[in-house]
Amino acid sequence: MTNDSNDTSGTATGTGPQRVAVIGPGNVGSQLVRGFARAGHQVSVGARDAAKAAELARLDGVDVLDPAAAAAAADVVVLTVPVVALAETVAGLGDLDGKVLVDATNAVGVPVPGGHPTVGAHVAGLAPTASVVKAFNTIGAEHLADGTIAGRAVFLPVAGDDRGRPAVVALAESVGFEVADLGGPEAVELVEDTARLWIHLAFRCGWGRDFGFGVLRP
Numbered sequence: 001m002t003n004d005s006n007d008t009s010g011t012a013t014g015t016g017p018q019r020v021a022v023i024g025p026g027n028v029g030s031q032l033v034r035g036f037a038r039a040g041h042q043v044s045v046g047a048r049d050a051a052k053a054a055e056l057a058r059l060d061g062v063d064v065l066d067p068a069a070a071a072a073a074a075d076v077v078v079l080t081v082p083v084v085a086l087a088e089t090v091a092g093l094g095d096l097d098g099k100v101l102v103d104a105t106n107a108v109g110v111p112v113p114g115g116h117p118t119v120g121a122h123v124a125g126l127a128p129t130a131s132v133v134k135a136f137n138t139i140g141a142e143h144l145a146d147g148t149i150a151g152r153a154v155f156l157p158v159a160g161d162d163r164g165r166p167a168v169v170a171l172a173e174s175v176g177f178e179v180a181d182l183g184g185p186e187a188v189e190l191v192e193d194t195a196r197l198w199i200h201l202a203f204r205c206g207w208g209r210d211f212g213f214g215v216l217r218p
């Protein structure tokens with residue numbers, strides 16, 4: 001549902017409401033759509049089956065489109081598809097030149113495609129003219145619509161291309177996360193390692209899914 005009252009003129013500068021596309025409204029994508037919409041962003045959902053996103057289409061500021069149209073309508077495009085589907089998905093998004101492309105995926109149980117050191121590097125290779133940033137992959141999907149747990153902000157690391165990071169940091173902060181800007185593409189591995197730690201604690205150590213990382217300060 002389009003909300004014309006949103007002023008999205010600031011777009012991907014990192015200030016104010018942004019035009020965001022979420023590609024793949026599954027567990028992660030649907031929660032991010034809810035969080036971004038609640039924070040006042042203009043959200044286009046890229047769904048290959050619009051019927052599966054019917055509930056999201058009823059939210060203020062949210063439009064459900066095909067993936068290419070959703071990406072075209074946004075300055076920040078968030079990938080929330082399985083890692084094995086990244087190549088096909090990015091190829092279907094059309095011209096991503098100058099857009100911020102956020103990789104929210106994790107290679108769980110599958111190797112990183114193409115022998116890249118990180119999934120983020122794989123995505124950067126798929127979209128060389130986009131500004132690729134890694135984020136939103138370090139906590140379970142159910143906590144992505146609200147960056148807080150029990151009233152406290154959840155730590156969310158972000159790394160990737162210099163040009164795109166400010167918009168992604170602002171986007172994550174608008175949802176409520178305590179964001180750590182880790183720096184350039186060389187720090188993407190740290191973000192993916194953080195996700196591996198979360199997954200290890202959740203499933204190998206028996207913590208379950210209902211937790212996030214936090215920062216203690218005096």
Ligand SMILES: NC(=O)c1ccc[n+]([C@@H]2O[C@H](COP(=O)([O-])OP(=O)(O)OC[C@H]3O[C@@H](n4cnc5c(N)ncnc54)[C@H](OP(=O)(O)O)[C@@H]3O)[C@@H](O)[C@H]2O)c1
Pocket residue numbers: 023024025026027028029048049052080081082083085088089104105106107108136137138139140141142
């Ligand atoms: N689940 C979590 O807690 C969590 C947390 C952080 C990061 N992640 C990562 O986020 C990514 C998405 O996870 P998810 O749990 O949201 O997955 P999911 O629920 O299976 O959702 C995947 C979405 O991608 C779409 N998609 C587009 N092209 C696809 C293709 N070729 N094959 C399969 N799906 C395709 C699906 O569309 P259809 O509905 O039409 O199939 C669906 O909307 C994964 O890389 C995962 O590791 C997951």
